[in-house]
Structures are given as structure tokens and as C-alpha cells.
Amino acid sequence: MSTEATVVLEDLWARYGGGEWVLKEVNLTVNKGESVLVVGATGSGKTTLARILNGTAEPIYGVEAKGSYKINGVEALGLDPFSLGLKIHVVSQNPYIHFLNFILEEDYRDYARKVYGERFEKQVVEKTLTRLNLRELRHRYFFNLSGGQARRAATGKALISDPEVLVFDEPFMWLDDKGVDEFLDMLHLLKRLGKTIIVFEHRFNRVIRFFDKVFVLRNGRIEEADLTALLRAAARKTLGTTLIQQPDKGELGEVVLKLENVSFGYKEPVLINISLELRRGEGVAIIGLNGTGKTTLLKLITGYLKPWKGRVEVRGRFIYIPQLIHLFYTEGSLREEVVKLCKSHSGNEACVEEALKALWKEGLNPDKPPSKVSHGQMVKAAVLLASKTVKPDLILLDEPFSGLTYVDRFNLIKLLAETPSAKLLTTSSREFTSLLSNWRLLVLENGGLKPAGALEKPLNAVFSVELAKLLIGVED
Known part of the structure; x- marks a missing residue:
């Protein structure tokens, strides 16, 4: 060279x-x-x-x-x-x-x-x-x-x-x-x-x-x-890592989402006879390549689209966090977002205080405009705002890992594990889905849903996190 x-x-x-x-x-x-x-x-x-x-x-x-x-x-x-x-x-x-x-x-x-x-x-x-x-x-x-x-x-x-x-x-x-x-x-x-x-x-x-x-x-x-030294150090740290745990399925609550034989398309069919049931506290991740209909499925659940046939039933409150995360925000600061969401739900000061406390705990300054924080911080803030203000029965997340660092992904999975709502997320990559412990992992392809096959080993994802921490200087 x-x-x-x-x-x-x-x-x-x-x-x-x-x-x-x-x-x-x-x-x-x-x-x-x-x-x-x-x-x-x-x-x-x-x-x-x-x-x-x-x-x-x-x-x-x-x-x-x-x-x-x-x-x-x-x-x-x-x-x-x-x-x-x-x-x-x-x-x-x-x-x-x-x-x-x-x-x-x-x-x-x-x-x-x-x-x-x-x-x-x-x-x-x-x-x-x-x-x-x-x-x-x-x-x-x-x-x-x-x-x-x-x-x-x-x-x-x-x-x-x-x-x-x-x-x-x-x-x-x-x-x-x-x-x-x-x-x-x-x-x-x-x-x-x-x-x-x-x-x-x-x-x-x-x-x-x-x-x-x-x-x-x-x-x-x-x-x-010094990549060789960092790879060795990351391997050592990986062996001592405790994996994130989602609550056991025995703790799940009532059904909050039910899809029965749902079909939809544009000029051609995209989704064919989709059936899915999701309970409070449960997590479901839908994996699929771009263009397979993941976002379309979420739009059917929100009511933005109507199915060709079949039934979509959402029981309780839901909140949708889009892939283009800036579309989630409408106010000039995170604090104003908190006040607006609390007012729409309960209107009390306790709601505002709890949400602001959660933002500060995660290192998010409520007085910053959403546009002035990183992509990963916007995603994290959206989940916090949803869980601490609206307290929805169901959170829908479209490609939440896209654009996030490995450390941000790990922290987001941890945050979702602590959220009592039912969670349904879509992702175009199998990378990191192995850390979604106790989640149901499904694949969307050829218009239908089926259980996911073999995934990467969880420790491979943890290794990526530990190497990223060492590279960019993030402290535990």
C-alpha cells in the first residue's frame, strides 16, 4: 500500500x-x-x-x-x-x-x-x-x-x-x-x-x-x-455481562392487540391473513427486510390504513413511535412535550414531575429542543415520554434501532424491558434481536408472519456493545 x-x-x-x-x-x-x-x-x-x-x-x-x-x-x-x-x-x-x-x-x-x-x-x-x-x-x-x-x-x-x-x-x-x-x-x-x-x-x-x-x-x-488490544478487552468484559431480562410470560396481563386474518395491499397484496395477539407486558419483535410490509402493518394497527379483509382490534391506549423520529415531536422542547402529553392524559403535576425526573435520570435535558439532541436520544426520550405520561397499553415502534449506536441499542432494550406496556417493534436487521429476552420474535416475509429462525448468539451482541464502549469511551 x-x-x-x-x-x-x-x-x-x-x-x-x-x-x-x-x-x-x-x-x-x-x-x-x-x-x-x-x-x-x-x-x-x-x-x-x-x-x-x-x-x-x-x-x-x-x-x-x-x-x-x-x-x-x-x-x-x-x-x-x-x-x-x-x-x-x-x-x-x-x-x-x-x-x-x-x-x-x-x-x-x-x-x-x-x-x-x-x-x-x-x-x-x-x-x-x-x-x-x-x-x-x-x-x-x-x-x-x-x-x-x-x-x-x-x-x-x-x-x-x-x-x-x-x-x-x-x-x-x-x-x-x-x-x-x-x-x-x-x-x-x-x-x-x-x-x-x-x-x-x-x-x-x-x-x-x-x-x-x-x-x-x-x-x-x-x-x-489499538484494535487488537480493544478486541481482547471487549471479549473479557463480555464474559462478565448480565443479559437483559424481560418479565416472565407468567406476569402478562390482558390482551391489548388482536389481529385476525388481516390482509392488505396497494396494487398487489402486501400482507396476507396476518393473525397476532399481544398481551400487556409482552414484547413482540417483527423482523423483515425493507419493503416486506412492516410499516404497513403498524399503520393498519394505528388505523391510518384499513385492511382489505380481517379485523384489527386495539384495546386501550396506544402510542406510535415512527422510524422518522422527528415526526413524533411537535413542541419546542422536551419539557413542552411532557406538559402537552400529561395534559392530554391526566393533567396533573405529578405526571409532569415523574416524566421530567425520568428524562434527567437518562441524561436528557428537558429544556433542549428535540431537534438539538441526537437520533438515539430522540428515540429514548420518545419511549420515556410515552411510558411516563400517556402510560399506554401498547407501544408501537417502527425501526427503533435504525441510526442508533450499539450502546444506545442496548440501553433502549433495557428501557423497554422496564416498561410495563405491551411492545410491538419492527426491525430490518436480526442484529441485536437476540437480546430481546422473552420476547416473541417473528419474521415477516411473503406477506405472512412466522416464528424467527436462528439468531446471532446473545454474547455476540454484548461483545459489540462492550467494544463500542471501549472505542468511544463510554463508562459503565
Whole structure:
């Protein structure tokens, strides 16, 4: 591998709007052809660093940056995003924002024409579609692509300008297990093409051994991890971990949800003769790849959709926590959310006091706007607000693990185990479902529900948590 430096950051600082410095004295060198993983706790500055790398930090997000950032020896701070994108291209955690034209091939052609002119436009697009196996998607609307397909298509668009460096910001966001496998295949392809690769990701267990180096972003600074030592330490800590326990099924209460032979579809059937019964205190997790109908099932339960046939019965109060977690919140602060929810339920001060106390206990400042806390904190706060204010008989959670760090996932499972309501959650990955002790685990595929087959061993998930704690510096 080359020792020629491609990306060099020296004494780099960054902050938003004159606030606290998010990045402090960041020094990082990535050599030509290297693959580098950067991990860090939520809010550690990974996305800020990605924005600096692609040149959008200052003009779009108002980031003040100082220090030095060089690409192949050329100072890059201050370069416009388009010029910088020809050298280093960042694929966002939301791949859909990379498309301007509705049709994938037309979007590619517009970009290729901008980079090369009309003469080489078609040739470059055809080569890109073939290289990343995108020919079957060429006439598709980008917003109809699955998460994995959109990630692959956004990477293909990045490759049109043939940048030397490709950066991925949280690439596993919204990906199911199949999508993760496809992304890994794509990383190997990029490696064979000689690309320099930088990945910011907290769901690292499946990919960590792919990388040449692992760096940790902590307290605004970055340092290389001694991965061998950390793997050994995580293994030792895993052996002493007590697994989370959901209450025994003997403690369950009355039925709060009943589905009887429910079928539904859009143009074609999606759900066929679904039957399910859920009791107070019970937990059910439905596992399924993207597009199998998990969100549709939850919308039927909430009443947003009506079944083609069959019966949906919810007995008591329920609360729905969507995958797009920001849609759960309507007020300017978590405190205002508490007051609104308590008023809708009981209206007494004891409700407000209990909920605020729970938020503080979990390290959540009630006076912060929901938009100013991390994705994981928003999910945690939503569960707390539901259980401490509305006290629902049933909590519905759509992909609650998506976008959460391993530590946040572990803490969320623990929080759900302490919640007396019935819980029904959906997830597109089997990862961590082994920690849902005493939950019923079902698979949704081909329109029907069936018991889940073999899962990862619980200690594998615990190992991921312990390694994440060691990497990002989380204390027990």
C-alpha cells in the first residue's frame, strides 16, 4: 500500500455559529488506497467532519473552520463543493439527497455532462451503470429505490467524476441485513479500483475487519485505536455481562392487540391473513427486510390504513413511535412535550414531575429542543415520554434501532424491558434481536408472519456493545 498522503488534516477546529468547538486540534493522515473507519459517540462530530471533507460545512451549514485540510498537498478549506467533489466525494447518510433529476439515468447524465461535457456523457454513464450493477435501476425513480439500492446509486453517481477519495457518512442508516451485505460487496469493489475510502459508522461489527485503520473521534479530537488490544478487552468484559431480562410470560396481563386474518395491499397484496395477539407486558419483535410490509402493518394497527379483509382490534391506549423520529415531536422542547402529553392524559403535576425526573435520570435535558439532541436520544426520550405520561397499553415502534449506536441499542432494550406496556417493534436487521429476552420474535416475509429462525448468539451482541464502549469511551 502507498505511503503517499492523500488526505491530511492538521490542527483542524470547527464549530457552529460561534458556539462550542465541535472539532478541536484534529490531526489525521489517510494514505492513497487506504481504507479507514472513524467511530465515535453520537454527537462526537463525525458528520461535521464529513461536511468539512466535502466542502459544504461553511457555505451550507454555517460551520466556522480553521486549521489545514489538504487533498494531495493542495489546501482544500475554502474550495467550493463542486470542485472539491471531483477529488473527494462524500455519500451522505441520506443517499436520496444526492439526486436532482427524478429518473436515475437522467440524473447521472446531467451530472456527467456537467463534469465532462456532452461528448463523453453517455460513455461515462454506461460504464458507471455496469460497474456498480445498476442497469436494472436505470429507468427507476430515485425515491422508489430501497435504502441499499439508493446507497449503491449514490455511490455510482460519486464515481462519475472518478474522485480519488470516497467518504461514507453512516452508510448503514436504514439498511437491512441484505443491504449491509451489498454495501460490503461495494466496498471490496472500490478497494479493487484503488480508491481511498473513509467511513464514518457506529454499526461497525460487520465491517471493522475490512479496514486498514480504525480511528476514534472523542471530545473533539481523533486518535488511532489499538484494535487488537480493544478486541481482547471487549471479549473479557463480555464474559462478565448480565443479559437483559424481560418479565416472565407468567406476569402478562390482558390482551391489548388482536389481529385476525388481516390482509392488505396497494396494487398487489402486501400482507396476507396476518393473525397476532399481544398481551400487556409482552414484547413482540417483527423482523423483515425493507419493503416486506412492516410499516404497513403498524399503520393498519394505528388505523391510518384499513385492511382489505380481517379485523384489527386495539384495546386501550396506544402510542406510535415512527422510524422518522422527528415526526413524533411537535413542541419546542422536551419539557413542552411532557406538559402537552400529561395534559392530554391526566393533567396533573405529578405526571409532569415523574416524566421530567425520568428524562434527567437518562441524561436528557428537558429544556433542549428535540431537534438539538441526537437520533438515539430522540428515540429514548420518545419511549420515556410515552411510558411516563400517556402510560399506554401498547407501544408501537417502527425501526427503533435504525441510526442508533450499539450502546444506545442496548440501553433502549433495557428501557423497554422496564416498561410495563405491551411492545410491538419492527426491525430490518436480526442484529441485536437476540437480546430481546422473552420476547416473541417473528419474521415477516411473503406477506405472512412466522416464528424467527436462528439468531446471532446473545454474547455476540454484548461483545459489540462492550467494544463500542471501549472505542468511544463510554463508562459503565
